[in-house]
Amino acid sequence: MEYQFRAIEQKWQAIWKERKSYKVSNESTKPKYYVLDMFPYPSGTGLHVGHPLGYIASDIYSRYKRLKGFNVLHPMGYDAFGLPAEQFAIEHGVHPAKCTNDNIQNFRNQLDNIGFCYDWDREVRTCDASYYKWTQWIFLQLFNSYFDRTSKKAVDIKHLVTVFEKEGNIQHACPGDNKLQFTAADWMGYSEKDQQAILMHYRLAFCGFGEVNWCEALGTVLANDEVINGFSERGGHPVEKKKLRQWYLRITEYADRLLSGLETIEFSDAMKEMQSNWIGKSYGAEIDFEVSDYPASLRVYTTRPDTVFGVDFMVVAPEHALIEQITPDTHKEAVAQYITYVKSRSERERIAEKKITGCFTGAYVINPFNKKLVPIWISEYVLAGYGTGAIMAVPCGDDRDFKFAQHFNIPITNIIGEAFNGVDANPTKEAKLTNSDFLNGIVQKDAIGIVNDKLVAMGIGQAKVNYRMRDAAFSRQRYWGEPFPIKWINEIAYPLKESELPLLLPTVENYGPGPDGEGPLANIASWKLENYETNTMPGFAGSSWYFIRYMDPQNEVEFCSKKASDYWGQVDLYIGGTEHAVGHLLYSRMWTKVLYDLGHISFDEPFKKLLNQGMIQGSSRFVYRKRGTQTFISAGLVGEQEVDQLHVDVNMVDGVELDTAAFKKWKPDYANANFELEDGKYICGVEVEKMSKSKFNTVNPDDLVNKYGADTFRMYEMFLGPVEQSKPWDTKGIEGVHRFLKKCWRLCFDELKGKVWVDEAPTNEELKVLHKAIKKIEEDTERHSFNTAVSAFMICVNELYDLGCHKKSVLSQVLVLLAPYAPHFAEELWQVLENEGLIVDAAYPVFEAKYVLETAKEYPVSINGKVRTNISIALDASEDAVKAIVLGNALVQKWIEDKPIKKLIFVKGKMINIVI
């Protein structure tokens, strides 16, 4: 009986489906475990071999946990709203729902092929009304709450209204407008419109008028993390700053909790680093400098208050409000010219050419510490949106300030003596201060606190924390997304009632943009008539909470029952790529914290542990066409000839050897190709690149599953290397894994003799092999070292093979170990060996140390650190006995000659080293 993987896999997939083997209940006496994959965006191109890597890892871990006696939640769904489906709709006139559905069907078929243990009854699709109803509901939670800075949590906005009625906003500084101050009497006197405008400045989801990343080609706004170097992440179109009315999430209020929360979760250092960089917390001080000859002061933000005696000039952002007031007539024209110039420059130009530009305003401030007059400059290198939009420049301690001073010939004050060489700024905090009055002789980092205290005493400033992170743009001028549950009446945003949800996405005639930068929904008369918001939510809305919906996916009265979310709690293991480091992972952490603050769930971090799978790169193959001919030259013969390097489909290449017949058939152009061969073969060029259709280096998992079976495919993906590491795909080694499974099969069946397995008692040697494998594979699986676990299986099977072990009791245990990795294979042999029930419900073997105990050890004996021989010594031998045996050994004596022994190191169970 042969290993017929195709029949076996189909058979068991049908049985598992029929018996609902992967159905998970929220009621269980077993401990819970939640394993989550980042759900995919169902793109039109389907899966390539890189996508399932993480899914296979999570599937193995889920199955492993299940065998270990856990109630495992392992769901899957689709992040189905988004731009590509809509672009496709614009180009082909197909409704996004239709092509999304088709793509999902295709994904599902591909996923099913690989034999995952998802509970499909819990599938979610973010574009289903039954799902986005609750996305809208959570939006209303955000809209109806504000961040209370005292308790540092989200609170119902109604509470804020009662506070305003009693005391105004005296104790609740306005996050959206820090100058806003009003009393209770003021509040009571405001119109509804004014009151609502003020509340909007507090809401966690708010509508504002601000500079956004506008992408003309996509006709929409993008979030900061969707823009890369001035171009859109999707499509690579130019992005400009534009002032528009937009919805935002006030994520900045959560900056500190998002940062400190990182300490409570297991993310890789790289991932935590990326998030904390994005949040960008910096400690510094705000200092007020009085403007000379004008009744105002300029507030700056600096991280280096210790350098305040080294201030040679001030720089304000071109947008700074004070400029107009303080610029004397003599300088008005120059300033106006400079500001016009800055406005003419696009974001991309600024990033591309980092020129030093600036303009003196003609105004001065007075340094409060030494009463010196300090000139105020304007320059685009100071950003309006960060800190106070103004800085104090200290050229001897800051690189940009130094270059600016040099460029404009501003004299430089040295406050750090020899630590400043006059050629480069010295930004360290280690130098002793000079020229600094009461700070002289103090090391800079120690002076920071002293100055901060002084600022407070003088009433001109204080220590201040700043964040680089901005509020997240939360609206898109697109069709294929969640409608906002908001009506605009008289410029006031009214939320829909919960009972009015979901606000269904209407059908439109065309997907083109609406008037005045509005989305396609603005083209619908009935929609406008109802005064509904015409923007839709961005892609990250639905993905910010899907992991909660899986816990209670069919609930029609709540987004998730408290009982269900209390039972499942945090995601124990989340597996996905690093590309979501600052987008999805940050937003979903924020939403979780809000839902926690409002009492809807009982955990405030969604993901306990994150495992990042590496990216599988493509290994591209090239042919070399002699320029202007149909002659293709083998890689080794190209030399100096003029050739065009062309991608060729990797699936037509065996290693590096091109299948020339297949190549000729590939494209009509190549039908008449000639080849210049080396050793009778056409050898292709090789390069590692991103896997993509356009590079013809994608490999479809379906093809491999058809050729080798899902179990081989699963194990090979794991065998490739550590999951977290990026590596190029190479199909070559898959044979080795396939051979392993066939060899394992032959422990039960022989091609000629048929059944060879027997129901006999195992020997000690066989039990030793088994228990070594249990220990190794359990430990490796536990620490997600799936590649070494696969090799442990190979070692185990090789050893059983050498021992001629065909015993049911041993093999059955091995099959349970193997079940997470090769589920169909294990299930089939489990049945063949006449075991009870399904292997998916079996119990994981328990390691027993007594089977692997050794009595002796082959000790490596080194002399001066170099291994010279091995001596077998009983493990329970005393150190003296070991010494005697070792020194009595002829080879050891030969090496020692007659030199005295300085030291003998004996590490029990490890090694022996003699120092002479």
Added chain:
RNA sequence: GCCCUGGUGGUGGAACUGGUAGACACGCAGGACUUAAAAUCCUGUGGGCCGCAACGCCCGUGCGGGUUCGAUUCCCGCCUGGGGCACCA
């Protein structure tokens, strides 16, 4: 520029807390079975040296130092691949 990662045979990788570097697999070479092929099995396989062979010796984890009886592992300095951030004061 700053931060995070990695660098080990022809290839993918192993060595988990400092203790026999190269597990396991691919590839390659040789052999067995076969009319042949596929499949399967066996042997060898880091580089070099002495030698008929055996025993054996030297070198070797990006480079250069250091700590240690002992370093792929720890420390310092550099080279280099990948990723992130980038006028953030």
